Amino acid sequence: MMAEIPSIWREEVWHPLSVHLPIVTLLLASLAAIVSLAVKNKIYHLFLQQMVFAMLAIGVLSGWIAIYTGELAYAIEVRKICDPKVLQEHQWWSYASLIVYSVVFFLEIIRKFIVPRFAKAIKWIGLFLLSAALLGLLYTGHLGASLVYQQGAGTYNPSDDCSEFVK
Amino acid sequence: MCNFEKLKMKKMKKLILGLVLGSTFLLTSCGENKNTDVVESGTYQGVAEGVEPGEKEIYVRTSDDKLVELYFTDETTVMTSDGQTSSFDALKENGKVEITVEKIGNKNVPISVRILE
Numbered sequence: 560m561m562a563e564i565p566s567i568w569r570e571e572v573w574h575p576l577s578v579h580l581p582i583v584t585l586l587l588a589s590l591a592a593i594v595s596l597a598v599k600n601k602i603y604h605l606f607l608q609q610m611v612f613a614m615l616a617i618g619v620l621s622g623w624i625a626i627y628t629g630e631l632a633y634a635i636e637v638r639k640i641c642d643p644k645v646l647q648e649h650q651w652w653s654y655a656s657l658i659v660y661s662v663v664f665f666l667e668i669i670r671k672f673i674v675p676r677f678a679k680a681i682k683w684i685g686l687f688l689l690s691a692a693l694l695g696l697l698y699t700g701h702l703g704a705s706l707v708y709q710q711g712a713g714t715y716n717p718s719d720d721c722s723e724f725v726k
Numbered sequence: 727m728c729n730f731e732k733l734k735m736k737k738m739k740k741l742i743l744g745l746v747l748g749s750t751f752l753l754t755s756c757g758e759n760k761n762t763d764v765v766e767s768g769t770y771q772g773v774a775e776g777v778e779p780g781e782k783e784i785y786v787r788t789s790d791d792k793l794v795e796l797y798f799t800d801e802t803t804v805m806t807s808d809g810q811t812s813s814f815d816a817l818k819e820n821g822k823v824e825i826t827v828e829k830i831g832n833k834n835v836p837i838s839v840r841i842l843e
Contacts, residue, residue: 634781638797641831658749665745674738 562723564715571713574632578625582700584618585660589693592686611689612671615664622657629653632713640710649702656695663688760785763792764834769826770794771842777819784817784839786825796825796836803838816841 588611595607633650637643663685670681706712717724760776765788775793776785782798796802804812817823822842827834 638799641833643795643797643833662745662749666742669738669741677738 562718564723571632571635573628574625575707575713577621577628578703581618581622581625581657582696584614585622585656585696586693588614588618588660589689589696592689593693596686612667615660615667619657619661619664622660626653626657636706636712640706640712642710645702645705645710646712649699649706652695652699652702656692656699659688659692659695663692760793760795762795764829764832765792765794765827767827767829769824771822771824774817774819774821774823777817779814782814784823784836786823794825794827794834796827796834796839798836802836805838805840807840807842809840812841 591607591610591614595604595611598604598607629650633646637646640646666681666685666688670678670685707714762785770786770788770792772786772788772794774784775787776783778784784796784798786794786796788794798814804814804816806812806816817839818841824840824842826837826839828837829835
């Protein structure tokens with residue numbers, strides 16, 4: 560029987576579809592916060608601060624969507640891959656990183672809109688948390704890559720003769 | 727500092743403390759963070775410490791104190807103690823079970839689960 564090419568819209572593929580936006584935006588949020596330390600020019604500094612906030616807003620929101628799609632993929636892939644512990648570690652680090660990014664986002668809202676008094680303290684706490692979360696984000700990405708490129712999570716293995724691709 | 731500002735500061739401190747405590751709680755509870763073991767292929771008796779119908783998953787504490795995490799597949803069979811075919815829904819938390827598992831890679835795949843009591 561000839562194999563069929565599976566749909567590109569199958570449930571476990573929603574995760575890679577949704578995960579790259581938060582990776583980029585959260586990474587940029589952390590980098591912008593770190594770079595802003597070295598920038599003396601007030602306009603550039605303000606730009607970077609606004610960038611941190613905007614990237615956090617997009618990253619945190621899309622990040623929780625990626626967590627949701629990740630949970631959907633988990634239920635399917637945990638039964639297919641050879642070492643589910645890597646998947647569980649990936650899941651734990653993704654939650655940990657995103658919770659920290661979410662806390663920084665809420666602190667930024669407090670600093671910007673509610674109590675500007677604590678601006679300096681919140682800024683330093685935020686910078687520390689953004690640096691820590693960046694490490695978590697990178698490690699989560701590393702584990703995600705290991706799942707896909709070492710264990711083939713979410714991927715389809717074509718038949719030896721590629722007959723399903725013949726047109 | 728006026729009373730209103732003091733009150734606001736108090737609220738802020740509570741909010742930040744809440745955020746820290748809340749996130750610590752989330753961190754400890756999120757994901758699959760149980761310390762599980764992978765056992766050799768074979769048949770084991772133990773207690774179903776956790777039954778998760780949503781994931782079709784059980785945690786079994788074996789008699790030699792290993793915690794085995796089992797994700798049911800379409801081929802996994804569930805039986806009653808007298809050998810009758812049963813379903814996942816019949817599994818109860820803290821119930822005694824006998825599991826037959828296969829070690830594949832770094833995981834255990836359940837072949838069959840027999841409900842002992």
